Amino acid sequence: GRSLEVVHTINPPSFVFPSTMDVIDTNFDEAMALFEHIIQTKCDFVAFDTELTGLDCAPKPPLFLAPTNDRYQFLCKYSGDFQISQFGLCTFFFEPEHDRYLIHPFNFYVFPTPVQQGNDKDRRFMCQASSMKFLASYKFDFNKWLYHGVPYTSRAASTTNMSTPSTASSSSSSSSASVVGVCDD
Numbered sequence: 682g683r684s685l686e687v688v689h690t691i692n693p694p695s696f697v698f699p700s701t702m703d704v705i706d707t708n709f710d711e712a713m714a715l716f717e718h719i720i721q722t723k724c725d726f727v728a729f730d731t732e733l734t735g736l737d738c739a740p741k742p743p744l745f746l747a748p749t750n751d752r753y754q755f756l757c758k759y760s761g762d763f764q765i766s767q768f769g770l771c772t773f774f775f776e777p778e779h780d781r782y783l784i785h786p787f788n789f790y791v792f793p794t795p796v797q798q799g800n801d802k803d804r805r806f807m808c809q810a811s812s813m814k815f816l817a818s819y820k821f822d823f824n825k826w827l828y829h830g831v832p833y834t835s836r837a838a839s840t841t842n843m844s845t846p847s848t849a850s851s852s853s854s855s856s857s858a859s860v861v862g863v864c865d866d
């Protein structure tokens with residue numbers, strides 16, 4: 682059999698987590714100002730993560746040994762029908778005097794802007810039962826996502842609707858947010 686080699690390490694630094702900031706349509710400007718301030722003053726690196734309405738829509742080749750760019754291209758190609766429901770950004774700043782990292786997590790709930798005028802189509806996306814169950818099991822707030830997600834639109838719709846009034850807020854939402862993001866479909 683194999684024997685295990687014991688490796689002595691120095692204790693890793695600790696982490697300090699202030700509360701996570703949930704970013705929605707009503708506090709987006711405030712969150713971005715805080716994020717920009719942290720990036721400019723106390724940030725050594727940033728990590729990001731996404732939550733999607735699904736992940737698996739094609740047979741997957743074994744990707745764990747593939748180069749990062751190949752994995753990324755594959756996932757982009759086969760996840761395009763799913764919606765990013767939450768985008769997480771987390772800043773890390775090392776405090777050497779305390780031997781710890783100060784971490785500022787931001788969870789951006791994002792939801793596509795419903796198209797309510799013209800010939801444009803509403804964005805359609807798929808949901809995968811297992812992914813929705815996963816989100817629910819980790820207390821994902823579906824109401825926050827649907828009613829207060831940070832609105833965005835596609836680049837094409839953004840160009841088409843530049844001269845029309847904002848359609849970002851629906852009649853069921855009390856928010857008056859306008860479209861704050863544009864993405865490539």
